Amino acid sequence: MDNKRLARLLFPNVDKTPEYYEKLYPPRNLPEGAKVTRLGPSPTGFIHLGNLFGAITDERLAHQSGGVFFLRIEDTDNKREVEGAVDVIVDTLSYFGVEFDEGAGKSGETGAYGPYWQRQRADIYHCFAKKLVEDGMAYPCFCTEEELADMRRRQEAEKANPGYYGKWAVHRDWDLEHIEAALAEGKPYVLRFRAPDPEGKYFKIRDAIRGELSMPVNDIDFVLLKSDGIPTYHFAHVVDDHLMRTTHVVRGEEWLGTLPFHIALFAALGWKAPVYCHTAQLMKIDGGIKRKLSKRKDPELSLDYYKNEGYLPGAVWEYLMTVLNSNFEDWRLAHPTAPIDDFKFTPNKMSVSGSLFDIDKLNDVSKNYLATLDSETVYKCVTDWAKVCDPEYYELLTRDKDFSTKMISIGRGGKKPRKDISHWKQSKEFYSFFFDELFKIEDDFPENVSDSDRKAILAKYLETYDQNDDQSQWFDKVRAIAEDLGFAPQPKMYKQSPELYKGHVGDVSAVIRVAVTGRQNSPDLWCVQQVLGEKRSLERVRKHI
Ligand code: GLU
Secondary structure (H helix, E strand, O other): OOOHHHHHOOOOOOOOHHHHHHOOOOOOOOOOOOOOOHHHEOOOOOOOOHHHHHHHHHHHHHHHHEEEEEEEEEOHHHOOOOOOHHHHHHHHHHOOOOOOOOOEEEOOOEEEOOOHHHHHHHHHHHHHHHHHHHHOOOEOOOOOOHHHHHHHHHHHHOOOOOOHHHOOOOOOOOOOHHHHHHHHHHOOEEEEEEEOOOOOOEEEEEEEOOOOEEEEEOOOOOOOEEEOOEEEEEHHHHHHHHHOOOOOOEEEEHHHHHHHHHHHHHHHHHHOEEEEEEEEEEEEEEOOEEEEOOOOOOHHHHHHHHHHHOOOHHHHHHHHHHHHOOOOOHHHHOOOOOOOOHOOOOOHOOOOOEEOHHHHHEEEHHHHHHHHHHHHHHHHHHHHHHHHHOOHHHHHHHOOOHHHHHHHHHOOOOOOOOOOOOOOOHHHHHHHHHOOOOOOOOOOOOOOOOHHHHHHHHHHHHHOOOOOOOOHHHHHHHHHHHOOOOOEHHHHHHHHHHHHHOOOOHHHHHHHHHHHHHOOOOOHHHHHHHHHHHHHHHHHHHHHO
């Protein structure tokens, strides 16, 4: 077979050589050990937690090593493209603190290894497809959909492995005459890889996350170019990551199955394969069962969810680190205040069996994170969020900045700060009792206090209350009320002789707490009243007498 002639026939318009592109995209001039990583999303307009998960991995590997992290848009699937999708990718990732050094951007692209939109790289793919044909490593296949379906049926009947290979690869050995005739008839064709005869059954490869893997040597003549000349993922991945000089490919484990394709293709083109990092699926526990996160069932898969709910990007990043690297939590315990970038991220500390995403754990991590912020910062962040996502809350927060900042400062700072707030939407529920518009009695009064005692407690409280009392003067008065009405002034006295009392001082303060905050649990009541002011606190008390 005259492969050169076939190559000219199939690619009459290719005027560049592989050498031309090798020179155009020379190896990057980077320090020893610097990693080059990329994110290759499809522009579907939906960017999810899995993307962020991968992006953080890419970002850390590149930036921790003085390397480069770039964005490549994998837009070979026309049908899935959504307008403005690149803006969504860049803006959303940037919101979470992930920035690209190079590649596709909101207003065009930057970098010397482009184009970074795959659809603009047709000439490049065709040049290397031509080279593979010249080398006898690729051939046109004119099988119709029906013929392929028929092949699959026969393979099933024979219990043969599926795919286009060996005796099933009927166009593999077509001679030039047949091919020319089919081309002359205008028959559509795909370009297939000609899998070399496998030497041995398995090969070994080291995955940076999974360690050494043993994989079957590829024998499939998989498709390189579809009938419209657009490359498959497999071909585009190999050509792009070689020419863009990617050193580490971080991608989902769904690509492990076709890794033998990619390795075979790198070998056929005489290129060194990158280091692969196949990340595990994000899973959640649902009704006791571990399952993949799903777009339909799990709103938390979408990154917009975190924006809309008002999670701080730093908190989400902090949480994702605990999911990404098994040693992060220990590191954080040892370095509670260190900047997160000080943590040395390593792929071999990533899960191989499915990373568990747990929103309750995110809330815990986030509460710890938010507890470290000062009141001014919290005020700024919560109002920025509310302005966009909850105008009613924004109104309430900003109508008296001093009041809101004092409210936020309760329990903040000190050795043991309170950990009440996980995200801004939840902060509205938490702070609601500070605003008359949102205040309501949410909890019952303690049931062991009779109606008449409740009224008596609150009436005495009104009588003796003085806004100028300090915390201990205030509490002494509460104790006195308890004693007057037959409640033990100290819980331990009640415990010793319950028959002597109606209850203890804790019940008395619970009555006051429910009246003032609507809840049995609240931050320090004295502090709350200092913020609410005398008038509002006592009005609330008066309502229950
Ligand atoms: N476009 C591919 C995807 O979204 C990228 C996979 C890769 O990173 O190689 O799954």
